[in-house]
Amino acid sequence: MPELPSWLRKPYAEFAAALEAGRLPGSVIFACPEGLGARDLVAACARLYLCHSPRFPEPCAVCRACELNAAGTHPDFLRVRATASAEGASALTHSPFDADDEELGSGARYVRIDDLRELCHWLSESAALGHGKAAIIENAQLMQQGAANAVLKTFEEPPSGSLIIMWAQSFDTLLPTILSRALKISVAAPSKQEGLQWLSSRDPRLTPQGAELALTLCRGEPLSALAMAHDGNTLAAVGAALGAFAAALSGRGGYDEACEAFAPLPSALTARALSEFVLEVLKYKAGGGQQDLPLLKIIPAKAACALPADHLFKAWRELTAIAAAPPLLPSRAPVALLRAWLYALKGASGTAR
Ligand SMILES: [Zn+2]
Structure with a gap:
């Protein structure tokens, strides 16, 4: 054993x-x-x-x-x-x-x-x-x-x-x-550093960025993170979806592309990724350092910060509820939410539709 x-x-x-x-x-x-x-x-x-x-x-x-x-x-x-x-x-x-x-x-x-x-x-x-x-x-x-x-x-x-x-x-x-x-x-989850150390001891080929992203998306649970990291397709798809999301936020890409990039992901994972993103934006707004916020290394925090805090709190609560009950979730619900947020965000930042 x-x-x-x-x-x-x-x-x-x-x-x-x-x-x-x-x-x-x-x-x-x-x-x-x-x-x-x-x-x-x-x-x-x-x-x-x-x-x-x-x-x-x-x-x-x-x-x-x-x-x-x-x-x-x-x-x-x-x-x-x-x-x-x-x-x-x-x-x-x-x-x-x-x-x-x-x-x-x-x-x-x-x-x-x-x-x-x-x-x-x-x-x-x-x-x-x-x-x-x-x-x-x-x-x-x-x-x-x-x-x-x-x-x-x-x-x-x-x-x-x-x-x-x-x-x-x-x-x-x-x-x-x-x-x-x-x-x-x-049983308490390990600290982030302890989790990352365990991940690199189990698979020295994992990149620090990949390990950190997987651990973050898996609620700090290292065994789930290792499974996700080994399933390279999922991690790559999440990275691509977050990239498309970032592009839409900063006006470099379209909303439809961003929503479509999330479509192939399991809805629970989409909900988790988006709720983690919202949480990181709230932490960033509260003065948290970007180095401790792995998703904000992919998505420019500045663009996301245009969204008012009360919108973010509401979105986070909705997504947390969705992530806690994946079997009840219509498969495209987080994507529909995402589309609504992107429009809300654009409205908030004053950019024309
Ligand atoms: Zn024995």
Whole structure:
């Protein structure tokens, strides 16, 4: 298993200390977005829990449990993945890792009730290796109320010798009944510098500009940023769209070209890029240095600053709401907003249409 990134060491240590001291309840919930490495964190915790002779805070790496876990075939480990559809095949797996490195967060919409029922049944059976069981529920915020209620009893009191580990985007997306008996551990995003250092250690070929742009567009979540940086097409398309946006703002390019440049991007990404841009303009207006505002290295701040602050605040709130609920978003909504802003901006700067 690769060593955990620096920002995950503290939450991991908190888990390990509770386990070592024998004060771990039957469930643990991490508030940790996927792009911060939630999957790696909970896999490491489960591995430590199942290890037959841990050398705290690390598992021994050589016992039968550690070997099976590394191979992805530990019978007393089970992972419930979120899926794109409520129907279809089971999303349960004994492996802590996804084989086919799917794009982070892509399409995860449901934690299926049948999978949760199956998990509860599995927990009620005795452990194959006689050393406890560990279950993981990913994207726990996607558990519907009905699904959560159906398995609430198991969540409140998992069978002795078993542990349920969940990760969710945040605690406030979970039912109070789920949260009440669990050990709750929050994971904070790394500083920008720490995130950039990790990115360059994982891929020394990344340009500083590319890494910074990807990290910014991924809300400071390094694993998402690495995936975006490796998908060169997305980063290039965002760069081109921001360039066309900048050209339209400064009168060097047309509005239609700017809107069309954003059209191929996922709408959630467009919303994020534009809300980050608005935020940077507000920071710039408040006296922030341009060197800390990566999008304003692409888009001339001077042109953007013609937009009144109250317009910017309103636009930022709209875009934040859109970015938080991408499945509900009509695919062209941010582009329509963008067109409206460009006209509003032009009006504000007094240039003829
Ligand atoms: Zn071990």
